[in-house]
Amino acid sequence: MSTRNLEMRFQNDENxxxxxxxxxxxxxxxxxEISTVMDDILTHNVLxxxxxxxxxxxxxxxxSRDIEDIAIP
Incomplete structure (x- = not known):
């Protein structure tokens, strides 16, 4: 199984x-698009x-992360 995550990283007032x-x-x-969303998060103080x-x-x-289950006998 594969998973994908978008990570948007910000700096806070403690650096x-x-x-x-x-x-x-x-x-x-x-x-x-990502930059626009990040701007919106900052502008609207979403966090x-x-x-x-x-x-x-x-x-x-x-x-991206690949996960492969292994059957244990």
Missing amino acids: RTVTVRVPNPREDVTAE SGTAHTIHTKVGARIV
Whole structure:
């Protein structure tokens, strides 16, 4: 089984990285779309429930993971 996550990374006011993960992003998602969503998260203070305020986009990446179950006799 394979899984894919979009990770959007931000910096908070303690200079720590905060990661927002979105499971199963579209295959054709563009950097511009991701950047726009990240801007919206910052503008609308979507993560206001966190202990510290996020203020800067750090980056984004797609993380793929393959999982293979092994039958144990």
